[in-house]
Amino acid sequence: MPRYPAPPNAPAKVRVVTLRIDGQDIGAREDESVLDVAAEHDIRIPTLCYLDGLSTWGGCRMCMVEIAGSPKLLPACSTQVAEGMEITTNSDKLKNYRRMILELLFAERNHVCSVCVSNGHCDLQDLAVECGMDFVRVPYRNAPYEIDSSHDLFRVDHNRCVLCTRCVRVCDEIEGAHTWDIMGRGVECQVITDLNTPWGESDSCTGCGKCVQVCPTGALVKKGTAAGEMEKRDDFLPYLTQMRGNR
Amino acid sequence: MSKTITINPVSRIEGHAHITLHLNDAGKVDNAQFHLTQFRGFEKFCEGRPFPEMPALTARTCGICPVSHLVASSKACDHLLSVTIPPTAAKLRRLMNLAQLAQSHALSFFHLSSADLLLGMDSDPKQRNVFGLLAVDPQMARDGIRLRQIGQTIIEMLGGKKIHPGWMVPGGVNEPLTEEKRQDMLAMLPEGLEIAQRTLKSFKKVIAKFPEEIKYFGNFPTMYLSLIGSDGSLEHYDGYFRIKDSNGAMVEDMVPLTDYERVIGEAVEPYSYMKFPYYLPAGYPEGIYRVGPLARLNNCDFCGSPVADAALDEFRQLQRGEPVSSSFHFHYARLVEIIFSMERMQELLEDPEILATRVRARARGNRNEGIGVAEAPRGTLIHHYKIDDDGLMTWANLIIATGHNNLAMNHGIKQAAEYFVDGKNLQEGMLNRVEAVIRCYDPCLSCASHAFGQMPLKIELLDASGIVVDELVRDSPHSP
Numbered sequence: 001m002p003r004y005p006a007p008p009n010a011p012a013k014v015r016v017v018t019l020r021i022d023g024q025d026i027g028a029r030e031d032e033s034v035l036d037v038a039a040e041h042d043i044r045i046p047t048l049c050y051l052d053g054l055s056t057w058g059g060c061r062m063c064m065v066e067i068a069g070s071p072k073l074l075p076a077c078s079t080q081v082a083e084g085m086e087i088t089t090n091s092d093k094l095k096n097y098r099r100m101i102l103e104l105l106f107a108e109r110n111h112v113c114s115v116c117v118s119n120g121h122c123d124l125q126d127l128a129v130e131c132g133m134d135f136v137r138v139p140y141r142n143a144p145y146e147i148d149s150s151h152d153l154f155r156v157d158h159n160r161c162v163l164c165t166r167c168v169r170v171c172d173e174i175e176g177a178h179t180w181d182i183m184g185r186g187v188e189c190q191v192i193t194d195l196n197t198p199w200g201e202s203d204s205c206t207g208c209g210k211c212v213q214v215c216p217t218g219a220l221v222k223k224g225t226a227a228g229e230m231e232k233r234d235d236f237l238p239y240l241t242q243m244r245g246n247r
Numbered sequence: 248m249s250k251t252i253t254i255n256p257v258s259r260i261e262g263h264a265h266i267t268l269h270l271n272d273a274g275k276v277d278n279a280q281f282h283l284t285q286f287r288g289f290e291k292f293c294e295g296r297p298f299p300e301m302p303a304l305t306a307r308t309c310g311i312c313p314v315s316h317l318v319a320s321s322k323a324c325d326h327l328l329s330v331t332i333p334p335t336a337a338k339l340r341r342l343m344n345l346a347q348l349a350q351s352h353a354l355s356f357f358h359l360s361s362a363d364l365l366l367g368m369d370s371d372p373k374q375r376n377v378f379g380l381l382a383v384d385p386q387m388a389r390d391g392i393r394l395r396q397i398g399q400t401i402i403e404m405l406g407g408k409k410i411h412p413g414w415m416v417p418g419g420v421n422e423p424l425t426e427e428k429r430q431d432m433l434a435m436l437p438e439g440l441e442i443a444q445r446t447l448k449s450f451k452k453v454i455a456k457f458p459e460e461i462k463y464f465g466n467f468p469t470m471y472l473s474l475i476g477s478d479g480s481l482e483h484y485d486g487y488f489r490i491k492d493s494n495g496a497m498v499e500d501m502v503p504l505t506d507y508e509r510v511i512g513e514a515v516e517p518y519s520y521m522k523f524p525y526y527l528p529a530g531y532p533e534g535i536y537r538v539g540p541l542a543r544l545n546n547c548d549f550c551g552s553p554v555a556d557a558a559l560d561e562f563r564q565l566q567r568g569e570p571v572s573s574s575f576h577f578h579y580a581r582l583v584e585i586i587f588s589m590e591r592m593q594e595l596l597e598d599p600e601i602l603a604t605r606v607r608a609r610a611r612g613n614r615n616e617g618i619g620v621a622e623a624p625r626g627t628l629i630h631h632y633k634i635d636d637d638g639l640m641t642w643a644n645l646i647i648a649t650g651h652n653n654l655a656m657n658h659g660i661k662q663a664a665e666y667f668v669d670g671k672n673l674q675e676g677m678l679n680r681v682e683a684v685i686r687c688y689d690p691c692l693s694c695a696s697h698a699f700g701q702m703p704l705k706i707e708l709l710d711a712s713g714i715v716v717d718e719l720v721r722d723s724p725h726s727p
Contacts, residue, residue, distance in 0.1 A: 114411070115304045149297060149637035157297075200637075223638065224611060226416040227303030 019085035028081050035063055035076040038089060045089050046098060046127055049164035050077040051214055053237030055173055057165055061101055062127065065089050073097070095131065102128050103136045108187065109145060110159035116218040117230040123216030124162060141187075148193075150200030154212050154222060156191070161219035163189050167211035174240055179205040191219075249277070250670055257682050259359040259376070261311050262692025266660055266681060274670030279661040281653070281685065283521040283692050290643045298327055298612060298634050299417050305630065305645065309694045310410050311354065314347035314402060315623030315648070316694075317415040318484065319630040322619030324417030326505070327634060329613035335603040336419030341484040342595050343405050343415065344621065345588040348483060349439065350398025351624035352540070352581040352588075355689035356446070357391020360578060363683050364453050368460070369676030387449070390442045394585065397439045401592070404428045419607035426602060433596050440554065440589040447558060447582040457575065463666040464684045465574030465659025468493030469535045470526055471542035472511075472651065474622050475500075479548030481555075481587060483622035489546045490526060490536065495570045498526070504620040507629055511646065521695045523653045524646055535658070538626025538651040539688065540580035545570040550583075552590035558583045574659050577687040612638040623648040625689055649695035652688045659684045 015030045021043055028037040033056070038045050049060035058078035065076045068086035076089070088094070105111075105124065113119050127133075145158035165182065168191065172178040179202055183192045193202040212220045214234045221230045249272060255265035263285050269278040289308055296304060302320040306313035318340055325332055362375045365384055374382070381388040399409045405424065406412020414420050454461065475489040476482040488502035488510060499510055512527035512534065526534030536542070550556045562583055565571050571580070595601055612634055619630045626648030633642040663684045668677045 114307060115300055117300065119413070144295075147295060147297065147639060149639050155297060223297070224299055224417075224609065226299045226413065226421070228413045229416070229421065 017081055017083040017085075019081055019083070019087065021087045022089055030081060030083075032081055033077055034065060034074075034079045034081055034085075034087060037081050038076060038087075043089055045076050046130060047077060048123060048127060048162065048216060049166065051166050051169075051234060051237065053174070053234075053241045054166060054169040054214070057169065060162070060164055062098055064094060064097060066091055066094065098127075098131050099133050102131055102133045103138055105162050106133070106136050107138045107140045109161065110140075110142070111217070115227050116160065117221050117225045117227055118160075118218030118232075119228040121228070121231045122218060125217075145190075148199050149223065150198040151202075151205070151207075151223075152200065153207060154199070154209065154220060156193075156199060156220050157218060158190055159219075160217045161191060162217055163191065164216055165191075166214040166216065167191060167220055170210045170214045170237070174237065174244070175206060175208050175210050177204045177206050177208075180211060250274075252668070252670070252673070252678070254678050254682060257685055259362075259682070259686060260690055260692065261309075262690070262695070264685075264690075264692050266685070268660075268664050268668060268681070270668075270670040274672075276661065276664040276668050276670075279657065279664045279681070280518050281657050281660055283519045283695060285692065286520050287693070290645060293640050293643045296640050298324055298617075298632060298638050298640055301630075301632065301640065301643075302415055302417065303411070303413055306411055308645075309691055312347060312351055312623050312625070312691055312694065313411045314343055314415075315621060315628050316630070317412070318344050318621040319619040319623075319628045321415045321417060322485075322621060323617040323630040323632050324619070325608075326617035326619060327612050327614055327632065328417055328608065328610040330418055330608040330610050332419040332608050333603070333605045335423070335600055336606040336608075337484070338595055338598065338601050339405065339420050339424060339606060340415055342592055342601070343402055343412075344484050345592050345595075346398045346401035346405075348398075348622075348624050349585050349588040349592075350395045350402070351689075352585050353391055353394040353398065355624070355686075356578060356581050356585075357387065357394070359689070360683070360686045361387065361391065363679070363686070364450070364457075364578070367456075368680050368683060369674070372675060372679070375679070387446070390446060394439055394442050394446075397435045398588075400435065401432050404432060416607065418609060421607060423604045423606045424602055429596055429602065433593065436589050436593045436596075440586060440593075443582060443585040443589060444554065447579075447586065450579065450582055451561075454575075454579070459666070460680065460683070461573045461575045463663050464680075464687055465655060465662060466572050467658060467662060468572060469537050469655055469658075470498055470529075471545045471570060472526070472536045472538050472627060473543040473546045474504075474620065474627060475546060476551075477501075480551040481543055481547040481549070481559075481584075483543075485621075488620075488627075491546050491570060493570060493572065495545070495568075505618045507618065507620065507631075507646075511629075513646065519653070521653050521692070522646070522650045524651050525654065532654055535654040536651065537574070537655045538648055539577060539624075540584050541571060541574065541577045542626065543622065544580045544583060550587050552587055552594065555583060555587035555590055558586055574655070574684065574687045577689065581689070612636075623691075623694075625649050625691055626651050647691070647695045649688070649690040649692065652690065653695075656685055656688050656690065659688070 017030045018027050046062045048062045049057050056078045058075040063076040064073040066088040147157045149155045168180040171180045179193050183190050193199045213232050250270040252268040257264045264283050267280050271277045302317050305320045306316045358377050362380050366375050403409045406414035470492050472490045474482045474486045476486045490499040492498050514523040514531045525531045550559050617632045628648050629646040631644040660681050664681050667680045
């Protein structure tokens with residue numbers, strides 16, 4: 001369910017709850033997510049698929065937190081706060097899981113930072129640094145993935161895709177084209193344009209480039225960029241979301 | 248009984264290799280082979296990648312000379328874009344290439360080879376290294392480190408990193424030079440020139456101690472291949488191919504760089520992962536030639552800067568005006584080129600155009616085949632790419648500077664081994680001389696490991712006494 005847009009004239013009948021995050025007593029609106037409340041109080045929870053301005057998907061599991069009384073870990077992005085919650089965001093267990101998620105992402109496809117166009121401007125790379133992932137403990141799959149360079153302006157390199165679905169969501173929710181979608185299951189999953197036609201032959205793509213700007217890695221990029229040159233900007237998203245209102 | 252000596256690993260070189268010397272019953276060397284034992288596979292895994300990634304990708308071939316690959320690859324990409332890059336971009340690339348030349352030559356001469364020259368070929372192997380040099384001649388060790396630092400610092404100032412800077416891109420460079428950095432670079436160059444001159448002076452005093460090495464360290468007639476400026480000047484970034492024979496007569500001149508396949512053929516041998524390029528019209532292996540500093544100085548008409556030109560005149564007197572044929576003099580040529588690089592960098596930095604801010608031409612792939620050639624410290628480097636209409640690589644061939652010298656290195660170690668190695672009375676210093684021949688060429692083996700088509704393969708089954716009882720041979724379809 002999209003978290004945005006919030007209707008500008010929505011009734012303000014929302015209760016306030018009190019909870020505790022990492023030992024800090026906090027008051028929050030009951031319709032907020034743990035991630036939002038933590039961010040409001042400068043408590044950093046790592047995220048990858050989450051992007052302010054898009055609907056919440058909860059697929060990457062980087063933002064998992066521990067909640068007292070719950071036997072399982074819960075994603076902070078898609079868990080609403082509740083009265084009396086006791087939340088831990090940065091235990092050794094969570095750190096270990098986050099690092100493991102990153103290791104599996106790096107091992108699954110072919111993320112070679114040194115020669116990547118997004119080197120130095122990549123969310124996945126930044127997370128690896130933040131979470132201290134200095135090496136990968138599982139064997140790399142080294143499976144070859146295709147590159148679709150048929151679009152006039154942009155390119156998709158599936159070797160560097162982490163299946164965060166930001167492109168799918170921005171294309172559907174903001175641009176309204178729904179060019180992108182997901183095909184396949186499990187390790188065979190892949191983002192596709194239209195009904196798996198080459199991007200350059202897509203009837204629905206407007207060429208707006210929003211998918212490229214929100215992609216966290218070097219999977220969706222502008223053509224003609226050399227290593228380290230692909231800097232992205234997604235700051236337009238909350239603004240676009242607000243301007244669109246409910247339309 | 249015949250015997251084989253293996254020198255493994257060859258020390259104080261860049262990369263991994265070993266040498267085998269086959270001795271006859273009399274303990275004399277029958278044959279010598281230089282084996283590159285590592286395999287990289289760059290040409291293959293570049294396939295399918297977008298071509299703008301190629302400069303950074305191929306630069307990872309090497310941490311010593313990444314700039315050389317950046318230059319050749321960026322030029323091949325310029326060719327694919329079908330653009331003439333802005334003049335300032337070409338000057339900036341030339342500047343970085345010269346800084347790389349200086350730092351790499353300094354590494355070869357001071358860090359890798361000077362211990363042989365100053366401590367002696369027969370000195371204690373435990374001392375015969377850069378630390379031994381520090382003990383015997385701290386000034387020279389400091390000079391070497393400082394010279395390398397000057398080159399590396401200029402690379403860092405231009406590209407943001409000393410190793411693998413990402414600044415050189417298809418169409419030019421991605422950031423112009425600032426006045427502040429220009430001044431900082433200019434401030435370092437006089438010291439670099441002074442060190443280079445001082446080192447050449449001491450080297451000239453030392454060479455008198457090595458008459459036998461000069462005579463037998465790869466001293467034989469070959470052709471010489473290098474780039475040359477349109478006016479016949481010493482050239483490292485662009486220009487044309489020139490090939491001279493062992494007497495200095497012109498074999499090929501003003502050959503456009505994109506015509507390299509007309510003059511250069513490639514062969515493979517079963518005992519090495521390094522290709523054997525040769526002068527195509529002369530056939531294999533008769534088309535043996537050498538590249539690198541020795542070839543560049545033998546081929547050029549002049550350097551184009553005063554101190555280097557004076558040094559070039561003296562260099563030419565080594566063989567009374569004939570091309571200098573001993574590979575030992577690669578060291579000499581290297582020092583002359585360091586002088587040249589310092590002077591030429593100064594000239595480039597004093598050109599007001601170097602600060603212009605238009606440093607990149609923008610285009611997409613406008614042709615399907617691109618060739619980029621430049622002079623790496625070790626010799627001529629060729630990158631040749633083919634792309635599809637979407638800009639993805641379909642084929643790549645890299646001809647590496649060290650590879651051009653492969654035939655000559657094999658001849659060189661055979662010549663030195665025949666003269667110096669006595670199998671009946673083997674001394675460590677004898678084998679060090681064989682290694683020192685290889686060091687003259689300053690091979691970069693991590694760069695030079697490139698397969699060509701299907702590698703030929705030879706499997707030998709030996710009995711306990713080393714006698715070959717069976718062998719299986721797969722020839723390469725590309726063997727000449």
